[in-house]
Amino acid sequence: MVDWRLFEPLFNWARKKSLWIVSFCTGCGGIEMPPLMTSRYDIERFGIIPDPSPRQYDLFLITGYVTPKTLKRIIITYEMAPDPKWVLAHGSCPLNGGIYWDSYNAIKHLDKYIPVDVFIAGCMPRPEAVLDGIHKLMEMIENGEADGWKRYKENYEWYRKNQEELLGEGWREKEARKWIPWLMDKKKEVKE
Amino acid sequence: MTWEVGENLVKSILEKAPYAEGKVRRERRLEFKVPAERIREFLMIMKEHNFPLMLQITAVDWPKEGEIELVYHLMNIELGTHAMVKTRIPRDLDKAKMPTVRDLYPAAETYERDVHDFFGVYFEGNEKMEMPWILDDPEQGLYPHRKDFDMLGYVKKKYKILDRFDENKDRYVI
Numbered sequence: 001m002v003d004w005r006l007f008e009p010l011f012n013w014a015r016k017k018s019l020w021i022v023s024f025c026t027g028c029g030g031i032e033m034p035p036l037m038t039s040r041y042d043i044e045r046f047g048i049i050p051d052p053s054p055r056q057y058d059l060f061l062i063t064g065y066v067t068p069k070t071l072k073r074i075i076i077t078y079e080m081a082p083d084p085k086w087v088l089a090h091g092s093c094p095l096n097g098g099i100y101w102d103s104y105n106a107i108k109h110l111d112k113y114i115p116v117d118v119f120i121a122g123c124m125p126r127p128e129a130v131l132d133g134i135h136k137l138m139e140m141i142e143n144g145e146a147d148g149w150k151r152y153k154e155n156y157e158w159y160r161k162n163q164e165e166l167l168g169e170g171w172r173e174k175e176a177r178k179w180i181p182w183l184m185d186k187k188k189e190v191k192e
Numbered sequence: 193m194t195w196e197v198g199e200n201l202v203k204s205i206l207e208k209a210p211y212a213e214g215k216v217r218r219e220r221r222l223e224f225k226v227p228a229e230r231i232r233e234f235l236m237i238m239k240e241h242n243f244p245l246m247l248q249i250t251a252v253d254w255p256k257e258g259e260i261e262l263v264y265h266l267m268n269i270e271l272g273t274h275a276m277v278k279t280r281i282p283r284d285l286d287k288a289k290m291p292t293v294r295d296l297y298p299a300a301e302t303y304e305r306d307v308h309d310f311f312g313v314y315f316e317g318n319e320k321m322e323m324p325w326i327l328d329d330p331e332q333g334l335y336p337h338r339k340d341f342d343m344l345g346y347v348k349k350k351y352k353i354l355d356r357f358d359e360n361k362d363r364y365v366i
Contacts, residue, residue: 068328068330102344102347103343104341104346105328105331105336107351108351165352166350166351168330178324182323182324
């Protein structure tokens with residue numbers, strides 16, 4: 001029996017060198033992604049590649065404001081990922097609402113609903129700032145400070161309570177069932 | 193300075209539709225005012241006069257007058273001319289009803305659902321009116337883009353934060 005905790009520093013070193021990202025381009029931050037990934041800022045030199053599937057990513061980028069409707073998708077995408085996973089939130093909107101501070105349809109504190117490891121302030125942060133945030137996250141991963149996924153497990157009751165307060169109880173099932181009547185009717189039309 | 197092509201266009205449209213008012217606002221902008229119940233006739237005439245493209249249906253809320261103004265934006269591609277067809281309907285929820293123009297301009301389906309979601313105008317004949325659109329369940333039926341929607345109160349209630357919304361503060365610290 002090997003005590004894998006001994007190897008944890010080695011694993012963390014390896015993890016920080018190969019972050020796969022899913023960027024959830026909710027707001028204006030989606031525009032900052034292409035220069036970040038292409039030759040000008042080229043985050044691939046840090047071992048980061050964009051990843052099409054939520055089942056394999058390590059780093060989850062939330063780029064911009066989050067509405068309750070997208071929050072549902074964010075929570076589902078976050079929970080899909082395997083375990084060492086980190087979240088990086090861009091801009092002031094996930095931080096405290098930003099310019100949508102009095103909007104009925106933008107959530108004010110993202111870290112009430114899912115744990116966020118690094119926030120980047122700014123509206124909108126430049127790609128340099130995002131690089132800086134990723135660099136910070138890498139340091140935190142190596143030190144073991146980036147423990148959002150552990151916090152989510154430990155305080156799951158609290159996160160769950162906040163989510164259900166905002167989105168209503170049983171929102172997962174409701175969301176899945178919402179479109180069924182419309183899909184059924186559509187099918188009938190096709191048959192006839 | 194007048195724009196002769198536009199003047200002629202407006203003239204020939206108004207000959208067919210004497211119930212409407214119309215004018216040339218400036219070069220390549222036309223403006224029409226139509227009673228709400230004749231909007232379908234009028235848009236048919238507009239289509240005959242080479243306005244094949246619907247850009248948008250927007251709504252403007254006028255709470256003091258108790259009316260909602262609907263603006264149908266049409267485009268004539270050959271002349272590059274943008275026509276705004278304006279119509280007014282009462283603002284009360286049970287009376288805010290319009291005939292749909294979905295069969296004339298298929299693009300109108302989306303815009304009608306949009307106006308229905310945010311302003312509570314019901315378009316009769318558009319069978320997708322009840323289908324979920326942009327707004328999520330909690331906001332449905334509140335019509336948040338109407339002027340009398342209490343935005344700040346709703347935000348306070350929904351997100352449960354909020355010393356920073358204190359109205360007595362001289363300066364907001366966000």
